[in-house]
Amino acid sequence: MEAIESDFLVIGAGVAGLYAALRAAEHGSVCLLTKTSLSETNSAWAQGGIAAALDESDSPQLHREDTLRAGRGLCDERAVDVLVREGPQCIKELENLGVRFDRTPFGYELGREGGHSRRRIVHAGGSSTGQRLVARLSELIVQNPQIRLVEHAPVVELLTSDGVCVGARALCDGRSQIVLARVTILATGGAAALYQRTTNPPGTTGEGIALAYRAGAELADLEFIQFHPTALAVPTARSFLITEAVRGEGAYLLNAQGERFMLKYDERAELAPRDVVARAIFEEMRATGTDHVFLSLRHLDPTLVRTRFANIYEACLHYGLDLTRDLIPVAPAAHYTIGGVRTDLWGETTVKNLFAIGEVSCTGVHGANRLASNSLLECLVFARRAVAAAVRLAPPLLKKRSFVACEAPQSDPHSLEQIKQIMTRYVGLVRDREGLERALRELSALPTDQALIARLIAQSALVRTESRGVHIRSDFPHEDPKLQAHTIVQKDRPIRWEKNLQMGSP
Ligand SMILES: Cc1cc2nc3c(=O)[nH]c(=O)nc-3n(C[C@H](O)[C@H](O)[C@H](O)COP(=O)(O)OP(=O)(O)OC[C@H]3O[C@@H](n4cnc5c(N)ncnc54)[C@H](O)[C@@H]3O)c2cc1C
Numbered sequence: 001m002e003a004i005e006s007d008f009l010v011i012g013a014g015v016a017g018l019y020a021a022l023r024a025a026e027h028g029s030v031c032l033l034t035k036t037s038l039s040e041t042n043s044a045w046a047q048g049g050i051a052a053a054l055d056e057s058d059s060p061q062l063h064r065e066d067t068l069r070a071g072r073g074l075c076d077e078r079a080v081d082v083l084v085r086e087g088p089q090c091i092k093e094l095e096n097l098g099v100r101f102d103r104t105p106f107g108y109e110l111g112r113e114g115g116h117s118r119r120r121i122v123h124a125g126g127s128s129t130g131q132r133l134v135a136r137l138s139e140l141i142v143q144n145p146q147i148r149l150v151e152h153a154p155v156v157e158l159l160t161s162d163g164v165c166v167g168a169r170a171l172c173d174g175r176s177q178i179v180l181a182r183v184t185i186l187a188t189g190g191a192a193a194l195y196q197r198t199t200n201p202p203g204t205t206g207e208g209i210a211l212a213y214r215a216g217a218e219l220a221d222l223e224f225i226q227f228h229p230t231a232l233a234v235p236t237a238r239s240f241l242i243t244e245a246v247r248g249e250g251a252y253l254l255n256a257q258g259e260r261f262m263l264k265y266d267e268r269a270e271l272a273p274r275d276v277v278a279r280a281i282f283e284e285m286r287a288t289g290t291d292h293v294f295l296s297l298r299h300l301d302p303t304l305v306r307t308r309f310a311n312i313y314e315a316c317l318h319y320g321l322d323l324t325r326d327l328i329p330v331a332p333a334a335h336y337t338i339g340g341v342r343t344d345l346w347g348e349t350t351v352k353n354l355f356a357i358g359e360v361s362c363t364g365v366h367g368a369n370r371l372a373s374n375s376l377l378e379c380l381v382f383a384r385r386a387v388a389a390a391v392r393l394a395p396p397l398l399k400k401r402s403f404v405a406c407e408a409p410q411s412d413p414h415s416l417e418q419i420k421q422i423m424t425r426y427v428g429l430v431r432d433r434e435g436l437e438r439a440l441r442e443l444s445a446l447p448t449d450q451a452l453i454a455r456l457i458a459q460s461a462l463v464r465t466e467s468r469g470v471h472i473r474s475d476f477p478h479e480d481p482k483l484q485a486h487t488i489v490q491k492d493r494p495i496r497w498e499k500n501l502q503m504g505s506p
Helices: 015-024 060-070 077-096 129-143 207-214 274-288 302-308 310-318 374-393 413-426 433-444 449-463
Strands: 004-011 030-033 147-150 155-161 164-172 175-186 225-232 252-254 293-296 328-337 340-342 354-356 486-489 496-498
Touching: 004 015, 004 164, 015 030, 015 129, 015 175, 015 374, 030 175, 060 077, 077 374, 129 147, 129 374, 155 175, 155 207, 175 207, 175 374, 207 340, 207 354, 207 449, 225 274, 252 274, 274 293, 274 328, 302 310, 354 374, 413 433, 413 449, 433 449, 449 486
Parallel strands: 004 030, 004 175, 030 147, 175 354
Antiparallel strands: 155 164, 164 175, 225 328, 252 293, 293 328, 486 496
């Protein structure tokens, strides 16, 4: 097949990739590759909404403070500043693109979620925010003549020339397709589907992290995998997420004995940050010998529950549970990959002309614990920045075929099941040295790309001998001030620690 040549190559079509492609199309030709269809992304599943300081009683400063508090000393303050200051502008831009957020006669209908001191979550169609957002951005993508969209085209390697990224190789209908581009933007999402219980779509196995690693990029903070506290725990159901916006509206948690327990763990009770709530649920399940606790919405206005959380209400009904009348069994499930490809404040990675945005990246905004609804915001803010930086950079298109391909990855559905078992058993919500070492031994026997990512997560978790944010070590239960630093992983180098994540960006 002849190579495709494009100014921008965007890999991944979640909110980060879609938004980047649209903005890049204002400056040149764009090739947008996605291994799934446009509607099959984490982004389309997002429920709660997008956090942004839009209300008069709110401010970027307050949003910043909440984000830093949740991040347990590991947020990059400059990245957080960028996030909270540029966030409101992104919401306005989405509205200009035709996204309709829910409103009251007085302004945005703002939701509240754990760790936020204000109501600041904008949403669309109640808890269908992701679906609405993806639908509108996708509509614009397919109408845009500057964008060449190729669905069901997994990228299997990044191409480099003298250490500079010059494009990628994808599989289209099983055949190799080279795409050469001035700038490559990785927007491939996270890796939470490497666990058995996950809120993510099955394909979310961190391929972009492996692509970047093989191309020589630095990865950061991989040990921080966020578990969402309240995924539906019904044997016949996949781990369907029940957004914490329901707790924002007053829903509370009960243990197997029917007792409220969150106040024992944190004065913010059900609205404490996710790491605190997930850990409390884990402790209650262990104390009562059960594999779930309950979420109660029975005391809330049934009309509000049915309208504000319509898709969750319908999903639960499907499993014979009525949100307005029944106690809903829930348990933590792997949800979000906080670490990823290390970037500067403009999304550029340590490989020249390779950018990373959205969940695949590690910009430092989440620290050791992501604040709810900050991730879609991160996708938007840093997609916008990455395109701006790429336009400034304007590198030439490499036409001669002097690039080298990074090793091609392998995947195998059978070993993916094994990896999920290992990750769930030994690299889950609570870890210890013995389990992590065992995970590493078992994973080393598996040659696939997913096993590589799983190993990097386990190695990073092993060296972080403390509990911080979402990383909980039963053998090191406290934070260690000496480890208030980032783990950095790079091919052919031992793991190292760095105090600052940001690399002196403009
Ligand atoms: C159930 C659920 C609810 C959530 N709710 C919220 C919320 O309310 N608010 C919030 O802020 N966040 C929420 N999140 C998190 C948020 O949705 C994600 O962090 C965000 O959508 C990630 O977007 P992304 O564009 O980085 O990646 P994704 O949306 O995951 O998209 C990744 C894209 O990359 C493609 N891809 C992957 N590998 C390859 C490859 N090798 N080649 C080509 N393409 C590839 C995929 O096909 C896909 O198109 C939620 C997540 C889940 C799972």
